[in-house]
Amino acid sequence: MTSLNRDKRSDGKSLLPHYKHSGPFSRLDIVLLVLLLLAASGAAAYVYADRPAGERAEIYIEGELVGSYPLDEERTIAYDCGITVHILSGAVAVAESDCPDQLCVHMGYISKAGERIICAPNKFVVVIRGKTEYDAVTGRSQT
Ligand SMILES: [Zn+2]
Numbered sequence: 001m002t003s004l005n006r007d008k009r010s011d012g013k014s015l016l017p018h019y020k021h022s023g024p025f026s027r028l029d030i031v032l033l034v035l036l037l038l039a040a041s042g043a044a045a046y047v048y049a050d051r052p053a054g055e056r057a058e059i060y061i062e063g064e065l066v067g068s069y070p071l072d073e074e075r076t077i078a079y080d081c082g083i084t085v086h087i088l089s090g091a092v093a094v095a096e097s098d099c100p101d102q103l104c105v106h107m108g109y110i111s112k113a114g115e116r117i118i119c120a121p122n123k124f125v126v127v128i129r130g131k132t133e134y135d136a137v138t139g140r141s142q143t
Helices: 004-016 024-048
Strands: 054-062 065-068 074-076 085-088 091-096 114-120 122-131
Touching: 054 085, 065 074, 091 114, 091 122
Parallel strands: none
Antiparallel strands: 054 065, 054 122, 074 085, 085 091, 114 122
């Protein structure tokens, strides 16, 4: 799946220089089309990919990385924002949260690379990273 995505991306880019644009709107159309194709392939990959098991959980608060933990060691981490994260046998969950909707808690445990739990009220995100350093959601390689 990873190599398939990379092929699609390079094909899309190689098409652009050959495109003869007659006006700004046509060019914009092509750009939008390419973006839509990329989004569609990304969405398909997100839904259908048999994603590898995750290696570690990264915790972001207000967009800042505040922690990265291996998934194979059980631990409970409480954050000041009112969220408690629980890591257990290859999976991670938001065990407790003080947010009104409790959507993050209801997500339960996630274990696959690329999966994430988002708590919008607390600006809190848990992302699972895997061995394949490729993010199907953004289409960018991870370091
Ligand atoms: Zn929440």
